Amino acid sequence: MHFTTRPTLQGTFGTVSSTHWLASQSAMAVLEAGGNAYDAAVAGAFVLHVVEPHLNGPAGEVPILLAPAGGEVRVLCGQGVAPAGATVTHYRGLGLELVPGTGPLAAAVPGAFDAWMLLLRDHGTKPLADVLKYAIGYAEHGHAPVENVGATVESVRQLFETEWTSSAEVYLPGGRAPRPGELLRNPALAATWKRLLAEVAGAGDRVAQIEAAREVWRSGFIAEALVRQAQRPTMDTSGLRHTGTLTAADLAGWSATYEAPATYDWNGWTLCKAGPWSQGPAFLQQLALLPPELPEYGSADYVHLLIEGCKLAMADREAWYGDAAEVPLDELLSADYNAARRDLVGDKASYELRPGSPGGRTPRLSRYARVVATDDPGFDPMGAGEPTVAKPTTSPVPGEPRARAGEPEVRADGATRGDTCHLDVVDRWGNLVAATPSGGWLQSNPVVPELGFPLGTRLQMTWLEEGLPNSLTPGRRPRTTLTPSIALRDGVPVMAFGTPGGDQQDQWQLHFFLAVALRGQVRGGLDLQGAIDAPNWHNDGFPGSFYPRGMRPGSVTVESRMDPGVVEELRRRGHDVTVGDPWSEGRLCAVARDPETGILSAAANPRGMQGYAVGR
Numbered sequence: 232m233h234f235t236t237r238p239t240l241q242g243t244f245g246t247v248s249s250t251h252w253l254a255s256q257s258a259m260a261v262l263e264a265g266g267n268a269y270d271a272a273v274a275g276a277f278v279l280h281v282v283e284p285h286l287n288g289p290a291g292e293v294p295i296l297l298a299p300a301g302g303e304v305r306v307l308c309g310q311g312v313a314p315a316g317a318t319v320t321h322y323r324g325l326g327l328e329l330v331p332g333t334g335p336l337a338a339a340v341p342g343a344f345d346a347w348m349l350l351l352r353d354h355g356t357k358p359l360a361d362v363l364k365y366a367i368g369y370a371e372h373g374h375a376p377v378e379n380v381g382a383t384v385e386s387v388r389q390l391f392e393t394e395w396t397s398s399a400e401v402y403l404p405g406g407r408a409p410r411p412g413e414l415l416r417n418p419a420l421a422a423t424w425k426r427l428l429a430e431v432a433g434a435g436d437r438v439a440q441i442e443a444a445r446e447v448w449r450s451g452f453i454a455e456a457l458v459r460q461a462q463r464p465t466m467d468t469s470g471l472r473h474t475g476t477l478t479a480a481d482l483a484g485w486s487a488t489y490e491a492p493a494t495y496d497w498n499g500w501t502l503c504k505a506g507p508w509s510q511g512p513a514f515l516q517q518l519a520l521l522p523p524e525l526p527e528y529g530s531a532d533y534v535h536l537l538i539e540g541c542k543l544a545m546a547d548r549e550a551w552y553g554d555a556a557e558v559p560l561d562e563l564l565s566a567d568y569n570a571a572r573r574d575l576v577g578d579k580a581s582y583e584l585r586p587g588s589p590g591g592r593t594p595r596l597s598r599y600a601r602v603v604a605t606d607d608p609g610f611d612p613m614g615a616g617e618p619t620v621a622k623p624t625t626s627p628v629p630g631e632p633r634a635r636a637g638e639p640e641v642r643a644d645g646a647t648r649g650d651t652c653h654l655d656v657v658d659r660w661g662n663l664v665a666a667t668p669s670g671g672w673l674q675s676n677p678v679v680p681e682l683g684f685p686l687g688t689r690l691q692m693t694w695l696e697e698g699l700p701n702s703l704t705p706g707r708r709p710r711t712t713l714t715p716s717i718a719l720r721d722g723v724p725v726m727a728f729g730t731p732g733g734d735q736q737d738q739w740q741l742h743f744f745l746a747v748a749l750r751g752q753v754r755g756g757l758d759l760q761g762a763i764d765a766p767n768w769h770n771d772g773f774p775g776s777f778y779p780r781g782m783r784p785g786s787v788t789v790e791s792r793m794d795p796g797v798v799e800e801l802r803r804r805g806h807d808v809t810v811g812d813p814w815s816e817g818r819l820c821a822v823a824r825d826p827e828t829g830i831l832s833a834a835a836n837p838r839g840m841q842g843y844a845v846g847r
Contacts, residue, residue, distance in 0.1 A: 236837040239760040246833035246846030247271060248820035249654040250286075250731060253374060254278040255835070257365035258656055259845045261357065268662040269297065269354040270362055272654055273347045276668055277366035277424075279652045280684065281417060282374050284402075284673045285383040286731065287652045288684040290341035290457065291670025294505045295350060296492065296717045298724035300661035304503045304717055306490045308708075309346025310689070311339040312554075315705045316476035319695050322703065327469060329599065330691045330703065332778030333675050334467025335475025337688035339709055341457065343668055344448050346487035352441040354662075359431065359440050363424050370683070371421035373414030377841050380415065384408040387674050394466040395677035398685070402673055419683030423453065445486070454482045456681040465677060468778055477686070492717075495519060495564055500748060501719040507551070507558040507700075510776075511714040514737040516544035519569040520576075528749050529765075531800035537745075538770050538787055538806065539576040541738055543585060545773035550586035550594035553700030554708040555693075562589035580805035582784040584773060597694045597701075600774045604781025651713065651731035655822040657831050663824065665715035665727035667736070691778045712776050716740055720826075726757065728821035730836070734776050735769040739817040742767055759821045759834035766792040767816035770806075783807070790816050814838045822846075 240246055245262035249255045258275035262268075272295075280288050287293075293309040317339075322330060331337050351362065384391070384402045391399040401417055402409065409415040427447055434443035447453055461475035492503035495515035502518065504511030520540040526532035551558055562568050572587055584601055586594035651669035656662075670687035678685050692710055693703040701710045714736050715729035726747070730739050746762035767790055771783040785807040789798060792813045802808050818839060823832040833844035 235761045235764045237760055237834075239758055240833045240844050240846045242831050242847040243659060243829055244831070244847045245271070245656070245658045246822045246831045246844065247275065247654075247656050248822050248833045248835045248842070248844040249275055249279065250652045250818060250820065250836070250839075250842045251279060251282050251377070252841065252843035253282050253369065254654060255843045255845045258654070260365065261362060262658060264361070266357045266361075267355065267660060268656040268658040268664050269350050270357040271656045271658070272664045272666060273351045273355060274362040274365050275654050275656070276343075276347055276666065277363055278369060279654065279668055281366050281369045281420065282376070283380075283652050284417070284684070285380050286672060287343070287668040288671025288673070288687070289344045290684055291668060291672070291687045292339070292342040292689055292711065292713065293346050293666055293668040294509055294711070294713050294715055295346055295664065295666040296503060296505070296715045296727070297350070297354065298663040298717050298727070299354060304492050304719070304724060306492050306505045307346050307350055307487060308490060308505065308508070309342040309487045310508065310708045310711050310713075311342035311485055312706050312708050313339055313690055313693070313703055314476040314478060314481040316478065317690060317703055317705055319697055319703050321476065322695050325473065328695060329778055329780065330693055330695060331467035331469045331473070332691045333688055334465045334473055335461045335463070335477065335676060335686060336467060336473045337691045338461060338475050338477055338676065338686040339689045340477065340481050340485045341671070341687060342487060343671065345445055345485075348441050348445050348448075349487045352438055358437045359444055360428050363428065367421050367424050370417040370424070373416040375412060376409040376415040378411050381408040381410050383674055390466065397680040398673060398678040400680070401678050401683060417683050419678075419680070421683070423682045426452065450479070450483050453682060454479060456679050457482065457686065460677065460679040460686060463677075475686070493560060497521075498748065499721055501722065502744070503717040503719065504714060507560055507710075508554040508708045509711050509714050510548055510552065510734070510737055511716075512552065512560060512563065513544045513548045514714065514716065514741055515564055516547060516569070517541055517737065517741050519564050519566070520544065520573050522573060525749070528746070529794070529797070531797045531804075534768065534797060535580075535801060535804055535806070536576065537741065538768075539581060541741075541770060542581055542772045543572050543575060543587070545734070546584050546586040549584070549600050549774050550596055551589065551700055553702070553710045555702045555704040556700040558700060559589040559592060578804060580785050582772070584782070595699060597696055597699055597774075599694070599780050602774070602781045604775065604783055651733070653715065653729040653731055653818065653820045655727040655729065655820050655833070657727065657822040657824050657833075659831075661824055661826075663717060663724050663727045663822070665717055665729050667713040667715045667729050667731070669713050669731070692776050710776070712736055714740070716744070718744065723826045724824075725826060726821060726823040728819060730817055730819045732818055734771070734773070738769045739767055739819060743817070743819050743821070757823045757832055759823060759832055763817070763819045763821065763834050763836055766790045768793065769816060788816065790814065818842060820844070
């Protein structure tokens, strides 16, 4: 058994894993107070908005997978659609070839808040006030921020001070970025939630209050403030000031929805994902591409096989996934299709983008899909690829600041990265939930001054070309990288897991899942922590999902803990290998339940020094 950083937690009452210890412990507090996994997840999610504001916010988005005890696995889609005015013609008329990576033009209809409200209404048991009190407390009285909050703010300091001044008021109080060991407060956010609770207090019972809160978000004071912000001219990554397309009608007309998951059966497991409006089916395709017999776990043959399979699945993601056209998912996951695709995997690294032709269809890619990002300032082979950060740089127009894309650039070792969040919960009744909240980052749009949080930027993932599955289309969802997972064993839900990390999410999750599935059981349960801690890797040999897009053919980034002999063999096979820090790949969270014993397990990622699992 390889080295692990901590034990896989085990208990029988409830377990939580998330990307921040305060969210994990807040969710656990709800379980201790008699709440179920869904109550706990909502409480943890709203805490994540406060303590990881550089990674997610209430006006972002969230796909949620839920497996109610004894029920069917469902997807709760908290990904908002493109506003009615967000057309390719409008954006091209502004002289744009890509949707900006920041600013109101990149804002879809906010989706996260409504999804959490639906989860609480339909599956939770607690009143809204009981689950919001943790987030309100940390926003009002402060929390000690992780180092990357301050590092991200420093990376956009000039922009905040000169353009996005409402953001400076929250994140540069007194001209100082947040620092570890000092309390960071967000009084405007606390006031928003307190006003919301006050307005819905007289609405009636628990469900009526939640419904009233949804209406306040869609058409009340929150909606009015969001629309005002969208209509303010805002500096974005194009280097110009633009107004957005979000209107009151867009907000009033959208709600989160339930749908069936995309699934794939593999060796007694059933993997459940959101549909092809997410990149989730790319995980399923990677499983479908595996040969019946796998090479030895962790060997060069094994890593090479997974890298090359990932490239094929991601090429199909580019050609076929999206919400603007029908996706031939049955064919993409079929045995015959993947057997033919598997034959494309040779002994050498592929440097080509090779989408397939499911059902004889001809693949079509954006003209940007083959752009190589070799010298792109927005590309960081060590980074997670999410989110885009706007930073002023020298402008070709004298006296006019220009923003460009790039990751936050200050960390103890000289680099930092964007990312997102993840949260998993399992309770003593056997309810499972996995969620990947993202968007609405502090560096994505200016803070709405009346609310204390910004709009999101998910439309940057769409193409400004007509006729593609992921073309910018009013009323359709931008294809998201967010992709939580639930795994069933012999038809019974047993594990919820996921990770931040943009395009890397379904790479890291596959490696984690196979480490769990292939390496057996440890200490009477799934060795979740060992699978999370195992040396990880990713490749960028396909178009990136975030502005300014671009790909790195042949590239692979590995942790320095990977066997040097494996690295040498990968290079011999033509992979362009970057050796990263020893703990730099993957941000996984996981919880599990053994249906025979009732034993619950949890584990969290040590990378980044903030993810924690709790439970008893």
